[in-house]
Structure formats: structure tokens, C-alpha cells
Amino acid sequence: MENLQTEVLEIEFTGFSHSFKTISDLDFAEILLRYTDFDRNTKKFILKRVKRLTDHSDGITFEQFKHFFEFLNNLEEFSIAMRFHQLSNKPISQGEYYNIIVFV
Structure with a gap:
């Protein structure tokens, strides 16, 4: 089961990373917001805030992405x-x- 979860996470990560080693903080926020029931305006507000606060970030690696979802589980x-x-x-x-x- 763990391998299946990892594969699904890899597919989702790759879809946002476009074959790079990291995804942006904004991409990560978009992934998380998919699983919320916030209205479109709230999501836009959150994404603007994330973009403003994380302009100089190195991004999120797949390992960090995977660890975050393992933590949620x-x-x-x-x-x-x-x-x-x-x-x-x-x-x-x-x-x-x-x-x-x-x-x-």
C-alpha cells in the first residue's frame, strides 16, 4: 500500500514539477487547496498571500512533499x-x- 501511495504522490508531484527536482511553494499551496471546500475568491486570496510570502524560496523537493503527506496520514x-x-x-x-x- 505504501508503494501505491508513493507512486500517486510522484504522479501528482511530477505534474507540477514539469520534470524539475522541486515544485514552487505556490504549486504546493495549489495542491493543498484542491482538497478544501474554500470558494474561488478565498483560494485566490490564499494563493496571492503564499506568492507574496515565499518569493525567495528554493521550492519543495519530492522528499519534503512525501514527508508532508506521510505526516498528514x-x-x-x-x-x-x-x-x-x-x-x-x-x-x-x-x-x-x-x-x-x-x-x-
Whole structure:
């Protein structure tokens, strides 16, 4: 099943990358907005904002793209891990946050 998901992600990524190694932040935002029910004006507003804020970005590699969607597939586990940490009443460091993301 994991290979199928990777292949589907590769097809979607390649459609936006046009055989380059990265996609733009704007392309990534467009991919994410496909799965929302925002109206057209809201999507246009979001895309304008993304374009304005990410003009100097190096883009998103396929590995980053894949990791993001793997994270989304494990969002429930991430939420549980964050909830347990919250119950400990301790602040979370950047390193601990990173460890949770890597674990999930």
C-alpha cells in the first residue's frame, strides 16, 4: 500500500514539477487547496498571500512533499503524542517537538 501511495504522490508531484527536482511553494499551496471546500475568491486570496510570502524560496523537493503527506496520514498519532505531552504540564522544546514528528 505504501508503494501505491508513493507512486500517486510522484504522479501528482511530477505534474507540477514539469520534470524539475522541486515544485514552487505556490504549486504546493495549489495542491493543498484542491482538497478544501474554500470558494474561488478565498483560494485566490490564499494563493496571492503564499506568492507574496515565499518569493525567495528554493521550492519543495519530492522528499519534503512525501514527508508532508506521510505526516498528514499520521496526524491522529501526532495529536495523541501532543496531548500526552500537554498533560505533563511541561513546555515542549524544539528538539522534543522534532522527535515527536520523527516518531510519528
